[in-house]
Amino acid sequence: MQKSCEDISEMLVDYVDGELPPDKSSEVAEHLPECERCRKTVEALQRSLELAGVIWKDGLEEAKGIQVPVPVKARRVRWSRYAAVAAALMLVVSSAIVWRVVVSSKEKEPTVAEIEREISESASAAQLLAVTDLLAQYRDAGAIAQRQYQYIVERYPGTAAAAEAKLRIH
Amino acid sequence: MNETNAGFGTEVDQGVSERPSDVVRILLGQFGHLKRIIAGMGLSASDAEDVLQDVAIQALKQPGKWRSEEEGVRWLIKVTVNGCLMEHRRRRSFRRRASEIMKRWSETRGGSKGPGEKAIAAEELEMVREGLRELDGSLLTPMVLRYFCDLSSTEIGQMLELKPATVRSRLREARMTLAERLIERGVGP
Numbered sequence: 001m002q003k004s005c006e007d008i009s010e011m012l013v014d015y016v017d018g019e020l021p022p023d024k025s026s027e028v029a030e031h032l033p034e035c036e037r038c039r040k041t042v043e044a045l046q047r048s049l050e051l052a053g054v055i056w057k058d059g060l061e062e063a064k065g066i067q068v069p070v071p072v073k074a075r076r077v078r079w080s081r082y083a084a085v086a087a088a089l090m091l092v093v094s095s096a097i098v099w100r101v102v103v104s105s106k107e108k109e110p111t112v113a114e115i116e117r118e119i120s121e122s123a124s125a126a127q128l129l130a131v132t133d134l135l136a137q138y139r140d141a142g143a144i145a146q147r148q149y150q151y152i153v154e155r156y157p158g159t160a161a162a163a164e165a166k167l168r169i170h
Numbered sequence: 171m172n173e174t175n176a177g178f179g180t181e182v183d184q185g186v187s188e189r190p191s192d193v194v195r196i197l198l199g200q201f202g203h204l205k206r207i208i209a210g211m212g213l214s215a216s217d218a219e220d221v222l223q224d225v226a227i228q229a230l231k232q233p234g235k236w237r238s239e240e241e242g243v244r245w246l247i248k249v250t251v252n253g254c255l256m257e258h259r260r261r262r263s264f265r266r267r268a269s270e271i272m273k274r275w276s277e278t279r280g281g282s283k284g285p286g287e288k289a290i291a292a293e294e295l296e297m298v299r300e301g302l303r304e305l306d307g308s309l310l311t312p313m314v315l316r317y318f319c320d321l322s323s324t325e326i327g328q329m330l331e332l333k334p335a336t337v338r339s340r341l342r343e344a345r346m347t348l349a350e351r352l353i354e355r356g357v358g359p
Contacts, residue, residue, distance in 0.1 A: 013342040044349035049317060051291075051298040052348065055264070056318045058271045059209035066205060066215060068222045124216055127223060 089126035125161035210314035211254035212263035221253035268296035309344035
């Protein structure tokens with residue numbers, strides 16, 4: 001018995017992905033020349049995945065540059081200290097940003113998006129600095145920590161954490 | 171794409187109990203894969219960095235919680251996906267406009283397309299970008315893991331604690347949702 005268009009359309013994704021058993025795949029293949037709607041769906045399924053791939057690959061290019069510090073030798077990490085350092089840095093950074101926003105408002109009004117971005121970057125830089133400070137305490141991790149400090153300086157210029165990181169570069 | 175594994179956990183040494191130094195090794199070995207997931211989930215570089223740092227901190231906080239390397243890899247992927255989903259729910263994913271993506275894309279392809287064709291592709295790309303942005307996390311995650319990370323439905327099911335049939339069903343729904351966007355707008359390939 002010939003399958004209805006509705007039955008066929010339920011198999012189209014698996015058909016395009018090549019995951020249908022041969023007999024089902026043949027049914028779809030026989031139906032397609034007769035049905036413009038299903039043909040268009042197949043084309044749209046292929047096209048949308050192709051374009052999603054373009055978007056994903058573009059994101060991957062950006063993500064490739066991300067560096068994340070990880071201790072080379074595991075040992076007990078004093079998380080309370082990490083939290084305290086991060087909190088202190090966050091406080092300093094937030095105060096500096098608020099001060100800068102208030103004081104410089106006469107010169108140029110920053111947009112909400114700019115403030116949000118600045119806070120977000122300062123927070124990321126502070127977090128990275130705190131983790132790198134921890135990393136610097138590990139034996140044999142000096143070179144990695146130095147690279148991380150350099151990264152903070154280059155990636156987050158103008159932040160308090162970048163200024164701190166600059167001081168730690170030998 | 172075939173149902174093949176693109177290297178996620180390919181160096182998995184099953185049954186080996188994990189020591190603190192193993193956590194670091196597994197973590198370092200998986201960073202490339204985790205970056206791929208994060209990119210697929212549409213996070214910006216700074217959000218991606220935050221998610222990766224959070225994953226690293228969570229992993230290092232509790233050494234000894236993984237019974238095998240395979241479990242460690244699954245755990246890392248799961249925590250990364252959860253971090254990405256939080257950003258996705260906050261509408262912070264897929265924020266780069268299609269025009270920016272198109273510009274970089276055409277540069278890498280050497281500008282081989284004509285202006286008319288580029289305009290159509292940019293419009294289509296924007297629709298798909300919006301579609302990915304608006305997809306529910308339960309549909310986006312399997313789609314990224316399957317079509318961008320080349321994991322099989324079974325592997326995705328293990329990571330997300332779903333049956334393979336449920337994964338397939340979600341993949342179908344996600345694919346049809348994106349395809350319908352193109353069909354509704356009448357933009358053909």
